[in-house]
Amino acid sequence: MRRFHKMHGLGNDFALFDAREEPLAMSETLARAIADRRTGIGCDQVILLGPSRIADLAMRIFNADGGEVEACGNASRCVALLVGGRPAIETAGGVIAASADAAGISIDMGAPRFGWDEMPLAYAMDTEAMPVGWEDLHDPAAVNVGNPHVIFFVPDADAVPLDRLGPQIERDPLFPGRVNVNVASVTDGAIRLRVWERGAGLTRACGTGACATAVAAIRRKLVTSPVTVHLPGGALEIDWQPDGTIRMTGPATHVYEGEIDLETLA
Numbered sequence: 001m002r003r004f005h006k007m008h009g010l011g012n013d014f015a016l017f018d019a020r021e022e023p024l025a026m027s028e029t030l031a032r033a034i035a036d037r038r039t040g041i042g043c044d045q046v047i048l049l050g051p052s053r054i055a056d057l058a059m060r061i062f063n064a065d066g067g068e069v070e071a072c073g074n075a076s077r078c079v080a081l082l083v084g085g086r087p088a089i090e091t092a093g094g095v096i097a098a099s100a101d102a103a104g105i106s107i108d109m110g111a112p113r114f115g116w117d118e119m120p121l122a123y124a125m126d127t128e129a130m131p132v133g134w135e136d137l138h139d140p141a142a143v144n145v146g147n148p149h150v151i152f153f154v155p156d157a158d159a160v161p162l163d164r165l166g167p168q169i170e171r172d173p174l175f176p177g178r179v180n181v182n183v184a185s186v187t188d189g190a191i192r193l194r195v196w197e198r199g200a201g202l203t204r205a206c207g208t209g210a211c212a213t214a215v216a217a218i219r220r221k222l223v224t225s226p227v228t229v230h231l232p233g234g235a236l237e238i239d240w241q242p243d244g245t246i247r248m249t250g251p252a253t254h255v256y257e258g259e260i261d262l263e264t265l266a
């Protein structure tokens with residue numbers, strides 16, 4: 001049997017395994033089985049904590065489809081809540097830093113990257129307004145915040161059939177590593193955002209999506225920093241700071257601690 005923590009950030013939920021003392025061999029198959037909402041714990045991402053030689057701890061992130069990815073903003077806040085203090089967390093997308101105050105838990109997510117080859121895209125193009133489109137979605141921005149995001153600005157984010165267009169765009173050959181699909185509308189200086197997540201589908205919130213979308217909106221002068229991003233599960237505060245790094249602030253919730261027999265799952 002293996003202990004785990006069920007946590008969420010604005011409804012984007014996770015099963016976290018602390019393997020800093022007791023190693024745990026995670027695989028695509030096992031992560032998919034854990035994330036399965038019918039037969040497993042059920043979550044958007046599986047998070048594996050481990051030791052790090054360059055930070056206070058390491059965090060590995062596995063999407064519900066089992067794929068390992070580089071960053072997860074909401075899970076980073078949950079890790080900070082779980083371990084306490086102001087941990088530096090090593091991820092495949094870089095080292096991020098956590099802190100907490102009355103406003104909530106803040107994560108310095110590092111600096112965004114805008115190069116077509118940093119997304120990556122299959123070929124060179126302008127990433128501030130890409131000359132591509134899918135039905136009514138066009139001219140998106142592309143931003144890498146450890147993981148890749150494509151961001152469409154639309155009149156009404158809630159009116160977009162994201163359950164249908166999300167998977168089409170996620171798997172378009174233009175994105176060799178697939179992509180997280182964000183649709184955003186701007187009202188009174190704030191952002192309304194819905195996200196089709198690579199490897200997880202529609203989620204209640206996406207921290208890295210909020211960071212990428214805020215940066216793209218600031219670049220287009222649609223909003224100024226700091227900006228509130230309203231997701232279906234709640235709001236995040238995103239500040240693209242003068243030093244170029246992105247600071248994300250929001251809640252994290254510990255739901256329960258449980259144990260599971262991983263042998264029976266895989």
Ligand SMILES: N[C@H](CCC[C@H](N)C(=O)O)C(=O)O
Binds near residue numbers: 012061075148180199
């Ligand atoms: N689906 C994302 C990982 C989780 C990101 C999201 N849960 C967040 O809070 O940042 C990806 O494949 O890059």
